[in-house]
Protein backbone atom coordinates (compact mmCIF):
# COMPACT_ATOMS: atom_id res chain seq x y z
CA UNK A 4 0.00 0.00 0.00
CA UNK A 5 1.26 3.44 -0.84
CA UNK A 6 1.54 6.17 1.74
CA UNK A 7 0.46 9.74 1.22
CA UNK A 8 3.19 11.93 -0.14
CA UNK A 9 3.49 15.67 0.32
CA UNK A 10 4.70 15.94 -3.29
CA UNK A 11 2.60 15.28 -6.38
CA UNK A 12 3.82 12.34 -8.45
CA UNK A 13 4.64 14.65 -11.37
CA UNK A 14 7.26 16.41 -9.27
CA UNK A 15 8.73 13.16 -8.00
CA UNK A 16 8.80 11.76 -11.49
CA UNK A 17 10.80 14.72 -12.74
CA UNK A 18 13.67 13.52 -10.59
CA UNK A 19 14.99 10.21 -11.78
CA UNK A 20 15.55 7.25 -9.50
CA UNK A 21 19.15 6.99 -10.70
CA UNK A 22 19.85 10.53 -9.39
CA UNK A 23 18.28 9.79 -6.03
CA UNK A 24 20.26 6.58 -5.77
CA UNK A 25 23.55 8.26 -6.69
CA UNK A 26 22.89 10.98 -4.10
CA UNK A 27 22.32 8.28 -1.52
CA UNK A 28 18.78 9.54 -0.87
CA UNK A 29 16.19 7.49 0.97
CA UNK A 30 13.26 6.49 -1.25
CA UNK A 31 10.49 9.11 -0.92
CA UNK A 32 7.15 7.88 0.49
CA UNK A 33 5.54 7.44 -2.95
CA UNK A 34 7.99 4.60 -3.63
CA UNK A 35 7.19 2.71 -0.46
CA UNK A 36 5.08 -0.24 -1.44
CA UNK A 37 5.49 -2.55 1.47
CA UNK A 38 5.91 -2.01 5.17
CA UNK A 39 8.88 -3.17 7.17
CA UNK A 40 6.55 -4.77 9.68
CA UNK A 41 4.73 -6.98 7.16
CA UNK A 42 6.73 -10.15 6.97
CA UNK A 43 7.53 -10.69 3.34
CA UNK A 44 10.44 -12.69 2.06
CA UNK A 45 12.89 -10.44 0.25
CA UNK A 46 14.96 -13.32 -0.99
CA UNK A 47 12.89 -15.82 -2.92
CA UNK A 48 13.76 -19.33 -4.00
CA UNK A 49 15.35 -19.85 -7.39
CA UNK A 50 12.69 -21.07 -9.77
CA UNK A 51 13.16 -24.42 -11.49
CA UNK A 52 12.31 -22.91 -14.88
CA UNK A 53 12.66 -25.13 -17.93
CA UNK A 54 15.54 -24.46 -20.28
CA UNK A 55 14.38 -25.01 -23.85
CA UNK A 56 16.77 -25.45 -26.76
CA UNK A 57 15.14 -23.56 -29.64
CA UNK A 58 17.68 -24.91 -32.15
CA UNK A 59 15.85 -28.24 -31.98
CA UNK A 60 12.79 -26.58 -33.55
CA UNK A 61 14.55 -25.11 -36.55
CA UNK A 62 14.86 -28.44 -38.32
CA UNK A 63 11.72 -29.30 -40.28
CA UNK A 64 12.22 -33.04 -39.94
CA UNK A 65 10.52 -34.12 -36.73
CA UNK A 66 12.63 -36.30 -34.47
CA UNK A 67 12.20 -37.75 -31.00
CA UNK A 68 14.33 -35.05 -29.42
CA UNK A 69 12.22 -32.36 -31.03
CA UNK A 70 9.03 -34.01 -29.79
CA UNK A 71 10.41 -34.21 -26.26
CA UNK A 72 11.40 -30.55 -26.37
CA UNK A 73 7.91 -29.57 -27.61
CA UNK A 74 6.38 -31.48 -24.72
CA UNK A 75 8.72 -29.70 -22.30
CA UNK A 76 7.74 -26.35 -23.84
CA UNK A 77 4.01 -27.04 -23.53
CA UNK A 78 4.33 -28.17 -19.95
CA UNK A 79 6.46 -25.13 -18.97
CA UNK A 80 3.93 -22.73 -20.49
CA UNK A 81 0.94 -24.47 -18.88
CA UNK A 82 2.49 -24.28 -15.42
CA UNK A 83 4.92 -21.36 -15.21
CA UNK A 84 4.00 -19.39 -18.33
CA UNK A 85 7.66 -18.82 -19.10
CA UNK A 86 10.91 -20.59 -19.95
CA UNK A 87 14.59 -19.85 -20.49
CA UNK A 88 15.46 -20.13 -24.17
CA UNK A 89 18.88 -21.21 -25.40
CA UNK A 90 19.89 -22.19 -28.95
CA UNK A 91 18.14 -19.00 -30.15
CA UNK A 92 20.81 -18.06 -32.66
CA UNK A 93 22.02 -14.95 -30.80
CA UNK A 94 25.67 -15.25 -29.83
CA UNK A 95 26.84 -14.68 -26.25
CA UNK A 96 29.11 -11.94 -27.53
CA UNK A 97 26.20 -10.09 -29.06
CA UNK A 98 24.02 -10.48 -25.93
CA UNK A 99 26.93 -8.99 -23.96
CA UNK A 100 27.05 -6.08 -26.40
CA UNK A 101 23.35 -5.38 -25.83
CA UNK A 102 23.88 -5.49 -22.05
CA UNK A 103 26.94 -3.25 -22.35
CA UNK A 104 25.31 -0.59 -24.51
CA UNK A 105 22.30 -0.53 -22.17
CA UNK A 106 24.58 0.09 -19.17
CA UNK A 107 26.51 2.73 -21.11
CA UNK A 108 23.30 4.50 -22.08
CA UNK A 109 22.10 4.82 -18.49
CA UNK A 110 25.55 5.75 -17.16
CA UNK A 111 25.59 8.89 -19.30
CA UNK A 112 24.96 12.28 -17.71
CA UNK A 113 21.33 13.24 -17.22
CA UNK A 114 21.53 15.99 -19.91
CA UNK A 115 22.28 13.31 -22.49
CA UNK A 116 19.36 11.08 -21.48
CA UNK A 117 17.02 14.05 -21.21
CA UNK A 118 17.33 14.34 -25.01
CA UNK A 119 15.03 11.30 -25.13
CA UNK A 120 12.88 12.48 -22.21
CA UNK A 121 9.18 11.72 -22.37
CA UNK A 122 6.46 13.95 -20.96
CA UNK A 123 4.93 12.66 -17.71
CA UNK A 124 1.84 11.24 -19.41
CA UNK A 125 3.57 9.92 -22.54
CA UNK A 126 4.73 6.37 -22.94
CA UNK A 127 7.59 6.37 -25.38
CA UNK A 128 10.99 7.76 -24.39
CA UNK A 129 13.23 8.00 -21.35
CA UNK A 130 11.92 8.39 -17.82
CA UNK A 131 9.35 6.62 -15.70
CA UNK A 132 6.04 5.10 -16.72
CA UNK A 133 3.16 7.59 -16.84
CA UNK A 134 1.93 8.50 -13.36
CA UNK A 135 -0.02 5.61 -11.91
CA UNK A 136 -3.47 6.08 -10.44
CA UNK A 137 -3.77 7.67 -7.00
CA UNK A 138 -2.73 5.35 -4.22
CA UNK A 139 -0.34 3.39 -6.43
CA UNK A 140 3.33 3.42 -5.58
CA UNK A 141 6.14 4.26 -7.98
CA UNK A 142 8.77 1.87 -9.35
CA UNK A 143 12.41 2.23 -8.29
CA UNK A 144 13.64 2.17 -11.88
CA UNK A 145 14.26 4.23 -14.99
CA UNK A 146 13.47 3.06 -18.47
CA UNK A 147 13.76 3.88 -22.13
CA UNK A 148 10.77 2.65 -24.12
CA UNK A 149 10.87 2.50 -27.94
CA UNK A 150 8.56 1.29 -30.70
CA UNK A 151 10.71 -0.78 -33.06
CA UNK A 152 8.38 -2.52 -35.55
CA UNK A 153 6.53 -1.87 -37.76
CA UNK A 154 9.27 0.43 -38.89
CA UNK A 155 6.91 3.25 -39.82
CA UNK A 156 5.85 3.53 -36.16
CA UNK A 157 9.36 4.39 -34.98
CA UNK A 158 9.79 7.83 -33.43
CA UNK A 159 13.44 8.43 -34.03
CA UNK A 160 13.50 11.50 -31.76
CA UNK A 161 13.48 9.01 -28.89
CA UNK A 162 16.27 6.82 -30.31
CA UNK A 163 19.54 7.72 -28.59
CA UNK A 164 22.39 8.95 -30.77
CA UNK A 165 24.80 8.19 -27.93
CA UNK A 166 26.36 5.75 -27.27
CA UNK A 167 27.06 5.81 -30.98
CA UNK A 168 26.54 2.08 -31.35
CA UNK A 169 23.11 2.17 -29.66
CA UNK A 170 20.88 2.41 -32.74
CA UNK A 171 22.81 -0.20 -34.70
CA UNK A 172 22.75 -2.66 -31.82
CA UNK A 173 19.04 -2.13 -31.26
CA UNK A 174 18.40 -2.66 -34.98
CA UNK A 175 20.36 -5.91 -34.98
CA UNK A 176 18.84 -7.14 -31.73
CA UNK A 177 15.32 -6.46 -33.05
CA UNK A 178 16.01 -8.46 -36.20
CA UNK A 179 17.12 -11.35 -33.98
CA UNK A 180 13.95 -10.94 -31.92
CA UNK A 181 11.91 -11.33 -35.11
CA UNK A 182 13.63 -14.63 -35.80
CA UNK A 183 13.09 -15.81 -32.23
CA UNK A 184 9.39 -14.91 -32.24
CA UNK A 185 8.87 -16.76 -35.49
CA UNK A 186 10.53 -19.88 -34.10
CA UNK A 187 8.77 -19.68 -30.73
CA UNK A 188 5.32 -18.91 -32.19
CA UNK A 189 5.56 -21.94 -34.50
CA UNK A 190 6.89 -24.20 -31.75
CA UNK A 191 4.07 -23.16 -29.41
CA UNK A 192 1.51 -24.00 -32.12
CA UNK A 193 3.16 -27.36 -32.78
CA UNK A 194 3.25 -28.15 -29.07
CA UNK A 195 -0.54 -27.80 -29.01
CA UNK A 196 -1.04 -29.77 -32.25
CA UNK A 197 -2.27 -26.68 -34.06
CA UNK A 198 -1.45 -25.49 -37.55
CA UNK A 199 2.11 -24.15 -37.32
CA UNK A 200 1.35 -20.59 -38.48
CA UNK A 201 -1.83 -20.03 -36.51
CA UNK A 202 -0.35 -17.72 -33.86
CA UNK A 203 1.78 -15.86 -36.40
CA UNK A 204 -1.42 -15.21 -38.37
CA UNK A 205 -3.13 -13.84 -35.28
CA UNK A 206 -0.21 -11.45 -34.63
CA UNK A 207 -0.45 -10.30 -38.24
CA UNK A 208 2.02 -8.94 -40.76
CA UNK A 209 2.31 -5.69 -38.84
CA UNK A 210 2.88 -7.26 -35.44
CA UNK A 211 4.36 -4.79 -32.96
CA UNK A 212 7.77 -5.03 -31.32
CA UNK A 213 8.52 -2.60 -28.52
CA UNK A 214 11.77 -2.49 -26.60
CA UNK A 215 11.99 -1.46 -22.98
CA UNK A 216 15.45 -0.88 -21.52
CA UNK A 217 15.20 -1.04 -17.74
CA UNK A 218 17.70 0.33 -15.23
CA UNK A 219 17.24 -0.67 -11.61
CA UNK A 220 19.44 1.49 -9.37
CA UNK A 221 20.74 0.33 -6.03
CA UNK A 222 18.27 0.94 -3.26
CA UNK A 223 18.87 1.36 0.45
CA UNK A 224 15.53 -0.18 1.37
CA UNK A 225 14.89 -3.32 -0.69
CA UNK A 226 12.55 -4.39 2.09
CA UNK A 227 10.23 -1.46 1.29
CA UNK A 228 10.68 -0.68 -2.38
CA UNK A 229 10.25 -2.64 -5.63
CA UNK A 230 12.02 -2.09 -8.95
CA UNK A 231 8.83 -2.95 -10.81
CA UNK A 232 5.48 -3.62 -9.23
CA UNK A 233 3.73 -7.00 -9.60
CA UNK A 234 2.00 -7.24 -12.98
CA UNK A 235 1.28 -9.53 -15.89
CA UNK A 236 2.24 -8.31 -19.37
CA UNK A 237 -0.40 -7.07 -21.79
CA UNK A 238 1.66 -8.24 -24.75
CA UNK A 239 1.29 -11.41 -26.70
CA UNK A 240 4.54 -12.48 -25.13
CA UNK A 241 7.74 -10.84 -23.95
CA UNK A 242 11.40 -11.72 -24.37
CA UNK A 243 13.57 -10.56 -21.50
CA UNK A 244 17.32 -10.44 -21.20
CA UNK A 245 18.84 -9.66 -17.80
CA UNK A 246 22.36 -9.11 -16.49
CA UNK A 247 21.67 -9.99 -12.85
CA UNK A 248 18.97 -11.70 -10.85
CA UNK A 249 16.05 -9.61 -9.64
CA UNK A 250 13.05 -10.72 -11.68
CA UNK A 251 10.60 -12.92 -9.78
CA UNK A 252 7.64 -14.93 -11.00
CA UNK A 253 4.61 -15.70 -8.85
CA UNK A 254 3.54 -19.34 -8.69
CA UNK A 255 1.29 -20.99 -6.13
CA UNK A 256 1.35 -17.74 -4.17
CA UNK A 257 5.13 -17.78 -3.82
CA UNK A 258 7.75 -15.62 -5.49
CA UNK A 259 10.47 -17.43 -7.43
CA UNK A 260 13.61 -15.72 -8.68
CA UNK A 261 14.46 -16.25 -12.34
CA UNK A 262 18.03 -17.60 -12.34
CA UNK A 263 20.70 -15.77 -14.26
CA UNK A 264 21.85 -17.72 -17.31
CA UNK A 265 23.93 -15.34 -19.39
CA UNK A 266 23.38 -17.11 -22.74
CA UNK A 267 19.59 -17.45 -22.26
CA UNK A 268 16.67 -15.12 -22.85
CA UNK A 269 13.47 -15.52 -20.86
CA UNK A 270 10.30 -16.03 -22.91
CA UNK A 271 7.32 -14.95 -20.82
CA UNK A 272 3.68 -15.22 -21.87
CA UNK A 273 1.55 -12.08 -21.83
CA UNK A 274 -2.22 -12.01 -21.39
CA UNK A 275 -2.84 -12.21 -25.15
CA UNK A 276 -1.19 -15.65 -25.41
CA UNK A 277 -3.39 -16.81 -22.53
CA UNK A 278 -6.38 -15.59 -24.57
CA UNK A 279 -5.22 -17.18 -27.85
CA UNK A 280 -4.62 -20.54 -26.13
CA UNK A 281 -8.03 -20.39 -24.42
CA UNK A 282 -6.35 -20.29 -21.01
CA UNK A 283 -3.99 -23.24 -21.60
CA UNK A 284 -0.80 -21.17 -21.43
CA UNK A 285 -0.52 -18.94 -18.37
CA UNK A 286 0.45 -15.29 -18.32
CA UNK A 287 2.38 -15.12 -15.05
CA UNK A 288 2.42 -12.27 -12.55
CA UNK A 289 5.98 -11.07 -12.08
CA UNK A 290 7.87 -8.24 -10.35
CA UNK A 291 11.41 -6.94 -9.93
CA UNK A 292 12.98 -6.56 -6.48
CA UNK A 293 15.64 -3.98 -5.62
CA UNK A 294 19.09 -4.62 -4.24
CA UNK A 295 21.48 -2.64 -2.10
CA UNK A 296 24.85 -3.35 -3.68
CA UNK A 297 24.52 -3.61 -7.41
CA UNK A 298 22.33 -2.08 -10.02
CA UNK A 299 20.62 -4.29 -12.58
CA UNK A 300 19.66 -3.83 -16.21
CA UNK A 301 17.25 -5.73 -18.41
CA UNK A 302 15.92 -5.41 -21.94
CA UNK A 303 12.34 -6.53 -22.50
CA UNK A 304 10.95 -6.86 -26.03
CA UNK A 305 7.15 -6.96 -26.15
CA UNK A 306 5.68 -8.84 -29.08
CA UNK A 307 2.07 -7.80 -29.59
CA UNK A 308 -0.58 -8.37 -32.31
CA UNK A 309 -0.88 -5.59 -34.88
CA UNK A 310 -2.98 -2.53 -34.08
CA UNK A 311 -6.72 -3.01 -34.62
CA UNK A 312 -6.45 -6.76 -35.15
CA UNK A 313 -9.00 -9.00 -33.54
CA UNK A 314 -7.48 -11.98 -31.74
CA UNK A 315 -9.11 -14.81 -29.82
CA UNK A 316 -8.86 -18.43 -28.73
CA UNK A 317 -7.79 -20.83 -31.48
CA UNK A 318 -10.75 -22.97 -32.65
CA UNK A 319 -8.66 -26.11 -32.21
CA UNK A 320 -8.45 -25.41 -28.48
CA UNK A 321 -12.17 -25.15 -27.91
CA UNK A 322 -14.19 -28.32 -27.35
CA UNK A 323 -16.78 -29.83 -25.03
CA UNK A 324 -14.25 -30.56 -22.34
CA UNK A 325 -12.68 -27.14 -22.66
CA UNK A 326 -15.33 -24.62 -23.66
CA UNK A 327 -14.36 -21.19 -24.87
CA UNK A 328 -13.36 -19.01 -21.90
CA UNK A 329 -12.25 -15.87 -23.74
CA UNK A 330 -13.96 -13.58 -26.24
CA UNK A 331 -12.35 -12.08 -29.28
CA UNK A 332 -10.56 -8.86 -28.35
CA UNK A 333 -8.90 -5.96 -30.15
CA UNK A 334 -6.08 -3.74 -28.91
CA UNK A 335 -6.11 -5.54 -25.59
CA UNK A 336 -2.79 -3.93 -24.58
CA UNK A 337 -4.57 -0.56 -24.25
CA UNK A 338 -7.22 -2.04 -21.94
CA UNK A 339 -4.46 -3.76 -19.99
CA UNK A 340 -2.61 -0.48 -19.50
CA UNK A 341 -5.63 1.23 -17.87
CA UNK A 342 -5.83 -1.56 -15.31
CA UNK A 343 -2.05 -1.80 -14.86
CA UNK A 344 -1.92 1.79 -13.67
CA UNK A 345 -4.41 0.91 -10.97
CA UNK A 346 -2.38 -2.09 -9.93
CA UNK A 347 -4.91 -4.54 -11.38
CA UNK A 348 -5.05 -7.23 -14.04
CA UNK A 349 -7.27 -6.86 -17.09
CA UNK A 350 -7.70 -10.47 -18.14
CA UNK A 351 -11.23 -10.69 -16.73
CA UNK A 352 -12.39 -8.12 -19.29
CA UNK A 353 -11.72 -10.70 -22.03
CA UNK A 354 -13.67 -13.52 -20.36
CA UNK A 355 -16.90 -14.70 -22.05
Ligand SMILES: O=C(O)CCC(=O)C(=O)O
Pocket residue numbers: 215217231236243245249250289291300301302303
Ligand atom coordinates in the same frame (compact mmCIF):
# COMPACT_ATOMS: atom_id res chain seq x y z
O1 LIG B 1 13.35 -6.33 -15.68
C1 LIG B 1 12.84 -7.43 -15.87
O2 LIG B 1 13.47 -8.48 -15.76
C2 LIG B 1 11.37 -7.54 -16.22
C3 LIG B 1 10.79 -6.34 -16.86
C4 LIG B 1 9.30 -6.46 -17.04
O3 LIG B 1 8.64 -7.27 -16.47
C5 LIG B 1 8.63 -5.52 -17.96
O4 LIG B 1 9.30 -4.59 -18.46
O5 LIG B 1 7.40 -5.70 -18.19
Ligand SMILES: [Fe+2]
Pocket residue numbers: 234235236241289
Ligand atom coordinates in the same frame (compact mmCIF):
# COMPACT_ATOMS: atom_id res chain seq x y z
FE1 LIG C 1 6.62 -7.46 -17.33
